Amino acid sequence: ELKVEQNPLFLSMQEGKNYTIYCNYSTTSDRLYWYRQDPGKSLESLFVLLSNGAVKQEGRLMASLDTKARLSTLHITAAVHDLSATYFCAVANDMRFGAGTRLTVKP
Amino acid sequence: NAGVTQTPKFQVLKTGQSMTLQCAQDMNHNSMYWYRQDPGMGLRLIYYSASEGTTDKGEVPNGYNVSRLNKREFSLRLESAAPSQTSVYFCASSYGTDTYNEQFFGPGTRLTVL
Numbered sequence: 001e002l003k004v005e006q007n008p009l010f011l012s013m014q015e016g017k018n019y020t021i022y023c024n025y026s027t028t029s030d031r032l033y034w035y036r037q038d039p040g041k042s043l044e045s046l047f048v049l050l051s052n053g054a055v056k057q058e059g060r061l062m063a064s065l066d067t068k069a070r071l072s073t074l075h076i077t078a079a080v081h082d083l084s085a086t087y088f089c090a091v092a093n094d095m096r097f098g099a100g101t102r103l104t105v106k107p
Numbered sequence: 108n109a110g111v112t113q114t115p116k117f118q119v120l121k122t123g124q125s126m127t128l129q130c131a132q133d134m135n136h137n138s139m140y141w142y143r144q145d146p147g148m149g150l151r152l153i154y155y156s157a158s159e160g161t162t163d164k165g166e167v168p169n170g171y172n173v174s175r176l177n178k179r180e181f182s183l184r185l186e187s188a189a190p191s192q193t194s195v196y197f198c199a200s201s202y203g204t205d206t207y208n209e210q211f212f213g214p215g216t217r218l219t220v221l
Contacts, residue, residue, distance in 0.1 A: 004149070006149075033209060033210075041214075042197065042212045042213060042214050042215055043150070043197070043212045044212075045209055045210070045211070048209045088149050088150070090149075090150075094152065094165070094166065095140070095152050095155075095165075095210070096152075096166070097149030097150045097151070098149050099147065099148055099149045100147075100148075100149050
């Protein structure tokens with residue numbers, strides 16, 4: 001059974017700091033997605049990673065995929081308050097989601 | 108374009124009651140999905156439909172039925188609601204006919220079963 005593990009599950013950061021969220025999965029997949037969810041809202045697509053070595057960047061967020069290690073990372077650079085949200089990775093096989101990382105960015 | 112729409116936004120049921128959640132998309136997508144989201148958890152796939160006329164079970168299908176009414180609409184039915192089905196339900200759609208494509212989500216239905 002495919003398992004998707006995110007860590008950390010909770011992350012409190014100071015503005016201006018950098019951090020990385022990790023997404024590990026247990027079976028082969030060459031496609032992975034990152035979503036953002038604000039409290040009480042729906043999910044918004046952030047990144048679509050389609051192959052091994054894929055790297056995508058949007059503003060202060062950068063996502064990468066290593067299919068051999070079965071690992072994706074979401075790197076946050078110089079965090080700002082507006083990035084506070086819950087971030088989910090989802091593996092294309094059976095569309096399994098991680099439990100989410102609740103990010104809080106403090107001034 | 109409205110994207111993916113869901114009705115109702117909120118619903119309270121008593122144990123044993125039935126109801127249908129409605130979902131529609133106007134993006135001409137082939138695939139549609141139903142998920143549930145429980146506190147502290149990611150989304151779990153209930154059912155999906157890769158094309159009009161087909162439906163398949165996801166990770167947690169027990170207690171639910173679905174109907175792909177046409178290309179635009181995909182409904183989720185609870186025949187006899189249970190407190191364990193209290194959750195937020197999201198509908199999603201994607202362009203392709205498999206689960207490998209980027210999905211677009213509706214606003215969600217918050218369901219409470221007493």
